[in-house]
Amino acid sequence: xxxxxxxxxxxxxxxxxxxxxxxxxxxxxxxxxxxxxxxxxxxxxxxxxxxxxxxxxxxxxxxxxxxxxxxxxxxxxxxxxxxxxxxxxxxxxxxxxxxxxxxxxxxxxxxxxxxxxxxxxxxxxxxxxxxxxxxxxxxxxxxxxxxxxxxxxxxxxxxxxxxxxxxxxxxxxxxx
Amino acid sequence: xxxxxxxxxxxxxxxxxxxxxxxxxxxxxxxxxxxxxxxxxxxxxxxxxxxxxxxxxxxxxxxxxxxxxxxxxxxxxxxxxxxxxxxxxxxxxxxxxxxxxxxxxxxxxxxxxxxxxxxxxxxxxxxxxxxxxxxxxxxxxxxxxxxx
Numbered sequence: 001x002x003x004x005x006x007x008x009x010x011x012x013x014x015x016x017x018x019x020x021x022x023x024x025x026x027x028x029x030x031x032x033x034x035x036x037x038x039x040x041x042x043x044x045x046x047x048x049x050x051x052x053x054x055x056x057x058x059x060x061x062x063x064x065x066x067x068x069x070x071x072x073x074x075x076x077x078x079x080x081x082x083x084x085x086x087x088x089x090x091x092x093x094x095x096x097x098x099x100x101x102x103x104x105x106x107x108x109x110x111x112x113x114x115x116x117x118x119x120x121x122x123x124x125x126x127x128x129x130x131x132x133x134x135x136x137x138x139x140x141x142x143x144x145x146x147x148x149x150x151x152x153x154x155x156x157x158x159x160x161x162x163x164x165x166x167x168x169x170x171x172x173x174x175x176x
Numbered sequence: 177x178x179x180x181x182x183x184x185x186x187x188x189x190x191x192x193x194x195x196x197x198x199x200x201x202x203x204x205x206x207x208x209x210x211x212x213x214x215x216x217x218x219x220x221x222x223x224x225x226x227x228x229x230x231x232x233x234x235x236x237x238x239x240x241x242x243x244x245x246x247x248x249x250x251x252x253x254x255x256x257x258x259x260x261x262x263x264x265x266x267x268x269x270x271x272x273x274x275x276x277x278x279x280x281x282x283x284x285x286x287x288x289x290x291x292x293x294x295x296x297x298x299x300x301x302x303x304x305x306x307x308x309x310x311x312x313x314x315x316x317x318x319x320x321x322x323x324x
Binding site: 028031032033034035101126127131132133134136137 | 226227229239240243244247266267268269270271272
């Protein structure tokens with residue numbers, strides 16, 4: 001036993017290297033949201049296409065939906081958008097947009113140019129609803145289930161991989 | 177000569193006071209109530225700006241930090257306490273938003289890890305020293321002075 005003592009520093013090194021290797025793979029920008037499993041925050045927001053019509057949180061109860069937070073000033077949103085368009089076309093789940101701190105005209109032009117995958121886009125002009133959802137890096141994507149609970153949050157642009165391996169399996173679990 | 181000097185002094189103080197006046201105008205956009213503003217900054221200094229991560233909300237000029245400072249200000253105006261405001265922020269952004277994370281199971285390593293490492297290091301150091309002090313002198317290489 002004593003002859004193996006020289007291996008102790010090596011073992012410690014391996015453990016440390018393991019921690020560091022795992023740390024390399026973590027994304028410090030992805031902060032786990034405390035909102036997962038909690039009811040979606042209350043909101044009542046005007047629609048982008050018709051600001052006289054309000055959409056309330058409780059109007060959306062009874063059916064799971066995807067909420068995609070975007071803004072026309074946000075470059076990663078532009079990169080993400082084709083994926084959302086594609087996803088909305090394939091999926092039966094309604095996708096809502098949350099237009100975060102944007103100008104109305106710019107947002108409408110953006111949707112016109114890049115395609116509008118959203119059942120409706122809700123306007124969060126002052127970012128208050130964004131704060132309630134804990135949004136800090138646009139684009140973000142949420143899944144809210146039929147009972148109105150937040151089940152999933154993705155920070156930053158969605159990727160093919162995230163849609164296929166996280167979003168779609170979750171929606172399948174939710175039975176939609 | 178004397179007159180020139182007086183003029184120079186006058187110019188210099190004038191310029192200095194001009195600079196002193198210009199600064200607060202740029203720094204604090206809302207200084208209507210300095211007491212409130214001091215409270216806002218004190219709370220903002222406890223909160224991490226999630227966009228820029230290693231800055232507090234008080235330091236950062238990111239859009240979100242400005243919004244959250246506004247939120248803090250409004251909550252203070254409504255008479256809410258610092259604890260209520262910090263709760264409000266953690267409910268939305270998680271413990272990560274706090275620069276002083278709460279002590280609980282998941283943060284135990286963070287809080288006590290350094291102390292454990294220090295105590296462990298001291299324990300190893302002491303055992304090594306004690307063991308060595310008990311060894312006979314011929315187990316060590318002779319000192320250079322003894323060789324002479």
